[in-house]
Amino acid sequence: MGDTSATIVLAGATGDLGSRIGREVLQLGGQLRVLVRSGTAERLTAWITDEVDVREVDFTDTQALREACRGGSCVVSALSGLEPVVVEIQSRLLDAAVGAGVPRFIPSDFSIDFTKLPRGTNRNLDLRKNFQYRLEAAPIRATSVLNGMFTHLLNEEAPFIVRPIRRVIYWGSADQPLDFTTIDDTATFTARAALDTEAPRFLRIAGESLSARQLRDAATAATGDNYRLLHVGGVGLLSTLIDVTRLIVPRRGEVYPPWQGMQYMRNMYSGRAKLSPLDNARYPDIRWTPVAEVLARAQSTGE
Numbered sequence: 001m002g003d004t005s006a007t008i009v010l011a012g013a014t015g016d017l018g019s020r021i022g023r024e025v026l027q028l029g030g031q032l033r034v035l036v037r038s039g040t041a042e043r044l045t046a047w048i049t050d051e052v053d054v055r056e057v058d059f060t061d062t063q064a065l066r067e068a069c070r071g072g073s074c075v076v077s078a079l080s081g082l083e084p085v086v087v088e089i090q091s092r093l094l095d096a097a098v099g100a101g102v103p104r105f106i107p108s109d110f111s112i113d114f115t116k117l118p119r120g121t122n123r124n125l126d127l128r129k130n131f132q133y134r135l136e137a138a139p140i141r142a143t144s145v146l147n148g149m150f151t152h153l154l155n156e157e158a159p160f161i162v163r164p165i166r167r168v169i170y171w172g173s174a175d176q177p178l179d180f181t182t183i184d185d186t187a188t189f190t191a192r193a194a195l196d197t198e199a200p201r202f203l204r205i206a207g208e209s210l211s212a213r214q215l216r217d218a219a220t221a222a223t224g225d226n227y228r229l230l231h232v233g234g235v236g237l238l239s240t241l242i243d244v245t246r247l248i249v250p251r252r253g254e255v256y257p258p259w260q261g262m263q264y265m266r267n268m269y270s271g272r273a274k275l276s277p278l279d280n281a282r283y284p285d286i287r288w289t290p291v292a293e294v295l296a297r298a299q300s301t302g303e
């Protein structure tokens with residue numbers, strides 16, 4: 001599976017996920033064209049080889065975008081932002097792909113399963129729904145990759161594992177499975193999906209699905225410390241806290257204000273955004289990185 005003569009047109013190649021997708025397309029032997037906005041091309045790092053077709057383009061100019069997409073077999077978006085990017089710029093990119101006759105499009109979804117969530121429960125995921133509405137109406141074959149939460153966030157801002165007090169905090173049930181995939185595994189899978197002409201509308205992946213109870217065991221195994229569970233409250237209480245945080249610290253112009261992370265956590269602990277069934281086995285050569293491995297890495301590097 002995988003057409004390596006295909007040209008993958010990648011938007012967002014200067015970003016964290018996009019650069020990894022680009023690298024992986026090259027490793028798979030695919031042809032790569034990256035669309036970067038004027039002034040940020042210097043953010044493209046050492047992975048860009050002479051074979052990569054780098055196009056500086058004005059993302060607000062649909063005609064220029066269309067020319068930049070021409071000849072592509074799949075447009076992959078790894079853009080990140082709020083409405084002006086996720087809905088407006090991505091819509092221009094979609095129109096450009098359709099106008100240029102590109103047969104396939106992978107939107108910048110890369111999240112928990114927003115298709116199963118009611119509107120109003122997650123500001124950022126509502127933007128994906130808004131874009132999805134346009135995508136479904138467009139004459140192009142789309143594939144969304146849904147990967148749960150990036151695993152490394154457990155070592156960073158996501159308040160699941162609280163290292164200083166050696167607790168795994170949870171809302172609702174300690175047995176609710178939660179989906180985690182590393183950013184590298186997500187990129188590896190997405191590059192394969194970009195080259196896979198038979199890829200379906202949705203591909204759902206999880207490097208590992210662990211409940212809070214299993215996260216506790218993973219944290220204990222990874223660190224050698226004895227982690228315990230801490231039940232903070234029900235999902236209803238979390239909703240109240242989200243409302244309060246939103247009032248006190250609105251920061252609406254930020255992509256990830258604290259209340260948005262809390263919304264993500266609520267969606268995960270509610271079980272509504274659980275990914276199922278999983279498509280992990282679609283490309284059998286991928287080795288999925290366990291959560292404990294990522295936690296142990298942070299332990300050894302002191303991240």
Ligand SMILES: NC(=O)c1ccc[n+]([C@@H]2O[C@H](COP(=O)([O-])OP(=O)(O)OC[C@H]3O[C@@H](n4cnc5c(N)ncnc54)[C@H](OP(=O)(O)O)[C@@H]3O)[C@@H](O)[C@H]2O)c1
Nearest residue numbers: 012013014015016017040078079080108110111148149150
């Ligand atoms: N599931 C998860 O846990 C999780 C966590 C984090 C991210 N994500 C998702 O992964 C995807 C990629 O995120 P990321 O963290 O890799 O993002 P990132 O590192 O911030 O990169 C964003 C990319 O979007 C481009 N971009 C932003 N605004 C633009 C605009 N107005 N016009 C053109 N390009 C623009 C940036 O280009 P410039 O360099 O020119 O600014 C950059 O290439 C997003 O869908 C994000 O929501 C998922």
